[in-house]
Amino acid sequence: MSFATALALFAAVLVAAPIAAHLLRRRRADEKLFPPAALVPATPPTARKRSSLEDRFLFGVRALSILALALLGATPFVKCNRLSLTRQSGASVALAIIVDDSLSMRAKVTPDGDTTRFERAKRGAKELMAGLSAGDAVAIVMAGAPARVALAATTDFGSVNASIDSMEPSDRATDLDAAMRMAADLLKGLPQLDKRVVLLSDLADGTPAQSALTGSGDVTLWAPLPELEAKGESDCAVVRAERAGDRVRVRVVCTPVLSVAKPSESGVHTVAPVEGPSAGRSVEVRAAGRVLRSTQLSASVQTDEVTLDLPGDTANQTLTVALTGKDAIAEDDQAPVSALGAKLRVALVVDPAAVHVETGGAPPVEQALSALALDAESRPLPTVPDHAEELSGYGALLIDDAPGLTPEMRRAVSQWVEKGGVVFLTLGPKAAAAPLGAGFDPLLAGVMHWGETPVPGIDPASFPLLGGSAITFADLSPSGRMTLAPETLQNADVLAKWKDGAPFLIRRPLGRGAVLALTLPLTTQESDIALRPAFLALLDRFVRIARARGGAARVDAGDAWTFDGVKEVKVARVGSKGPNDLIPIPLTELDQRLRATPPVAGVYDLVLDGEHETRVATVPEREIDLRPRALVQNARDSKLGGSAGQVDVSSQIALALLLLATLELGLRAYSKRAE
Amino acid sequence: MRSPVFPIEWGQLAPLRLRARTVAEGVYAGPHRSVRKGAGVEFGGQRSYVPGDDLRFIDRRALLRHDKLMVREFETETDRALWLCVDATASMAYKSDKAPGAKYAYAALLAAALSRVALATGDPVGLGFVGGDGVRPQSASAGREAFDRVVGTLESARATGDANVDAGAVERAVAPIARKARRGSVIVFFSDLLDLPSVARGDLVPLGTGGRTLIVVQVLDPAEVDLPFEGSVRLRSLEGDVVVEADVDEVREAYKERLAELTRRWTRDVEAQGGRLVRAVTTDDATHITRSIVRAIAEAHA
Known part of the structure; x- marks a missing residue:
């Protein structure tokens, strides 16, 4: 306690002043000598009663006013049982609050309680907000997969509170790592010295064996609500x-x-x-x-x-x-029955002879898709179909180093892509040596050229979608690489680059679908790309894109549907009351693409350019694991704050003081009028 | 702890000697038997000589034997000695704004006037006090100087004492009178009766027995009669350390009723012994009150 605080609190002894004033003001009745006083009945005189009533009110109001003033002067930090942070020497703080809105947060805080973890986390965020003061900055990140920024760092607490109020529980999976990275990024560059990531999560992200969550650099991780932590509860x-x-x-x-x-x-x-x-x-x-x-x-x-x-x-x-x-x-114990064969089917056109591995078995891409367990069914095709109808049962198509496509194939594939299919073209020397009349237009425009690569691999930083595994593509040492025509790149997104800046992987929208083009083939003779860990992540991304484009009528809650080439999109969740109970889902636009993200599991009704579709969002399987992830040891340090932390209640006391002053004025006015 | 001593405010009632004469002159003293001791009377005892005693009654044998002047007293059937007993406790020093003097002063005036009347007819007058400071009881005596002695003693008194605390004060004052007052004597007790303990009534009322006449004169201040205060007051008694806070307007009637009840109780007890109670307010005409007392004596005697 500082000297100023002690001095201000010492002023509280002035509470005796109203008492003294009261005693002085409370004039005794005139005392008179009167021998037969014993014969006079003692009565509480009416006038005195009224006086004492008024005195008591005034006395109480004034005493409280002085106490409030003393507390206000002491810049009060009172201990209370709401969540609050402890400041370092009272300095401003920058908080990135991660609120986990995943499915596991629907569990109750206590088995026999009524409050869900999500509700407690939301209340905790509000409690934290109540303890903040001018100069603090707050950002909000949602940890339900995919992790996303709900609010960038701001000092506008009204916006923060509105953002917290608008949070809804979902059936998403949990992505704590991405949320932590986002939160740390949001805090970068803020002037506050005390930067914290506040983690309001049950830590059940489906990867309990992963390394402990920790802060980064000057950002401290604080998990203030231990009661939220999952305890390995049972769930089906x-x-x-x-x-x-x-x-x-x-x-x-x-x-x-x-x-x-x-x-x-x-x-x-x-x-x-x-x-x-x-x-x-x-x-x-x-x-x-x-x-x-x-x-x-x-x-x-x-x-x-x-x-x-x-x-x-x-x-x-x-x-x-x-x-x-x-x-x-309880929410995941029930699911609507989808009338669709909703599993994503991936067609693979791969030359087994070219991509075989010495260990035998199916081509690496098939083995990889099987190992990934992406809930996708891979089907090898001997050749690219000539008719679009043959592709209608598939959501994704992978064509490995095809020596061009005949016009019929190109027409069939392009029609299929325009309706929402996703084709993944891996380009090698065979593609560059396509015979006359064969090619990839309109999937890929122009003439491609296969040649030696001046650099051995890609720039991992250019391929953030692969996460940490992108580093394994940094030293591929291929025998060559495909150089795409400039006209191909005109309306394409470069998803990854070689180290010299040449495109490694591009994506071209075509109708409702997309074309992915990789400038390396999968054959192990040309490169070992198919054997690198990042290849699994690449395939996962490919399947996700296909699933999002509608290649699968079923996605996990939290995964987005992307609508390219569709002018009018309406997405609504079918409520519990039947097909007519439609709850609209808002659309977002990212990179000029409309997207809709189903937040909860259930049946969704989509209207795409007037055509109705029914799709399903399901509970992510990995979310059904309520074992908590480990935390760095000091993440629950009481020095950072907690439910018994100190809260600055200056504003509340100032408000109370104002009310007391108003009350005294009212009392005085009332007593004058009564007189 | 010594009780506080209150000087007496004589106010308009001073000087007592003149006022008492004036009052006495207005009083008609009715005919009654001679109180003079004479021949054929029974020896009534001896007492110390005081200036003014009839030299014929000096006991020469006692003078020769004890070298002390003693007076022989005789008691005849015509003994109408007047015994005055004045309450000089603290409450009697009370004087309100409207009163001409303190209650003690008024009581002293009445006592002096009565003594004047009695002495004028040859009856001896004795004097006693309840409480008081500077008081000296006097045996019944007659003669020209007796009036001056009575007045001098009454004037020199100052009010003190708490009859509530000193429960024996009344007994100490009454006992000598009870011993000396013979059949036919008249005892007049002046008091406000307000602070006397209940035992005082038991000590006092028996004075009216044995052929004696007890007249109790209740002397009150006009403020004590009317309770003239307004609003909320804090009242402190002079005896008994009683403090009462009250809204006077609310309790005035109840107070008057209690005061009347006190008077009634005394009246009942005194009259039960053949005595009378005369109530006087210090604003009353003293002559009228004295006459009432004389009348009460006559009535009681009848």
């Missing part, structure tokens, strides 16, 4: 429910079950089966609240596909699939 979710004819395929994912080693009588430790969250639970198909079919889950399900046969009269009924019993998150 219906991540997918698809109808195929008279059958419903249901995919159920449960939180991991830990095996327990028990010593047997013989002294040998055996792994005892442990009942998981699925024990005793069933999957039910319901229509209008009526259970049509049901099947029991096994006791230790982690991932399971269940198929249920439907009765014959359910063709036009709205079906839902639900799990019986209770678990940590």
Whole structure:
């Protein structure tokens, strides 16, 4: 406590002043000598009662006023049980508040409580805001995948509060790493010395074994609400429910079950089966609240596909699939049945002879797609189809180093792309040596040239979409590279560059779809790109783009649908009351592309240039893991603040002082009028 | 702890000697038997000689035996000695703005006037005090100087004492009178009766027995009668350390009723013994009150 604070608090002894004034003002009744005083009945005189009533009010008001003044002078920091931060010597702070709006935040803070983690996080953010003062800056980042900036750093607390108020829970996955990077970036360059990332998350991002989350540089990580942290609760979710004819395929994912080693009588430790969250639970198909079919889950399900046969009269009924019993998150126990074969199908046109690997097996690209488990079905095609209808069942097409495309192929592929398909062309020496009449126009314009590359790999910084794995493309040492024609690059986005600045990967919009072109083939004879870790990330990005373009009628909640070449787009979520209960989803525009992001799992109704489509957003499977990620040790340091931290209540006390002054004036006016 | 001493405000009632004469002259002293001790009377005891005593009654044998002047007293059936007992406690020093003098001063005036009347008819007059400072009780005596002694003693008194605290004050004042007052004597007790403890009534009322006549004169200040204050006041008694806060306007009637009840209670007890209670306010005409007392004596005697 500083000297000034102590001095100001010492002024509180002046509270005795109104008491003294009261005693002085409270004039005693005139005392008179009167021998028969004992015969006079003692009464509380009326006048005195009125006087004392007024005195008491005035006394209380004045005493409170002086106390308030003393507190105000002491720049009060009072301890209270709301979330507040501790300032370093009272200096201003810059906060980047990360609010986790992922599915796992729908779990309750306490098993028998009513408050969800998301609600507590939101309230915590508001409490933090109440403790901020002029000079502080705040940014808000949402940690639901994909991580996104809800509000850039600002000193306008009204905007911050409005942003917090508008937060809604979602069924997204969690992307804490990206959120941390964004938060740190938002704090860069701010003048405040005390920069903090405030993490309001349950830390359940599906990667509990990953390294501990930590601050970066001069940015301190602060996780002030330990009660939010997930505790490995049990949960099962219906991540997918698809109808195929008279059958419903249901995919159920449960939180991991830990095996327990028990010593047997013989002294040998055996792994005892442990009942998981699925024990005793069933999957039910319901229509209008009526259970049509049901099947029991096994006791230790982690991932399971269940198929249920439907009765014959359910063709036009709205079906839902639900799990019986209770678990940590009730919202993911039910999902609408999609009438679509919603899995993304990827067609691969790869020459097995050219891209074979010494270890044998399928071409690397097929193995990679299988290993990634992207919920995509890859289908190798011997050649590019001549008719667009043959491609209609696919959402993505990969063509590896094709020696040009015949006009029929080009027409078929371009028509398919214009309707929303995504084609990935990997270009090598065969593509450069396309015979006369074969080419890639209108997918790629102009003449391409294969030649030696002056640099061994790409600039990792130019390919942020691949994250940390991009570094493995820095030393590819290929035998050559494709040089694209300038006219191809005119309306293309360069997603990655070689180290000399030449395009490595481009994306060209075409109708509703897109063309991706890689300036290297996948054959291991020309480069080892297919063997690098970043290749998996590249394929993942390709599948995501295809999925977003509508190549899949089903995406994870939080993944965006992108609409290229569509003039009129309307997206609405079908509510619980039926097909007519449509909740509009706002569209965003990024890089001149319209996008819509389904925040929660469910059925969505899309209108694309007047044509209705039904798509589905599902619960991300990796979100069904409620084991928390580790935190750096000092992230919960009480020196940073906490629920019992100090809060500057100057403004509240000043307001109270004003009210007291008004009250005293009112009292005086009232008493004068009464007199 | 010594009680505070209050000087007496005589106000318009001074000088007492002249005022008492004036009052006495206006009073008709009714005929009554001679109080002079004479032949055929029974020996009534001896007492010390005081100037003014009839030299014929000096006991020569006692003078020769004890070398001290003693007077022989005789008691006859015509003994109408007048015993005056004046309350000189603190409350009697009270004088309100409208009163001509303190209650003690008024009581002293009445006492002096009565003594004047009694002495004028040859009746001896004795004097006693309850409380008081500088007071000296006097045995009943007659003669020309008796009036001066009574007046001098009354004038020299100052009010002090708390009858509530000193419960024996009344008994100490009354006991000598009770011993000396014979059948036919008249005892007049002057007091406001306000602060006397309940035992005082038990000590005082028996004076009216044994052929004696007890007249109690309640002397009140006009303020004590009317409670003239207004609004909220804090009243402190002079005896008993009583402090009362009250809205006078609210309690005035209740106070008057309590005061009347006190007077009634005294009247009942005194009259039960054949005595009378005369109520006087210091603003009353002293002659009229004295006459009322004389009348009360006559009535009681009848």
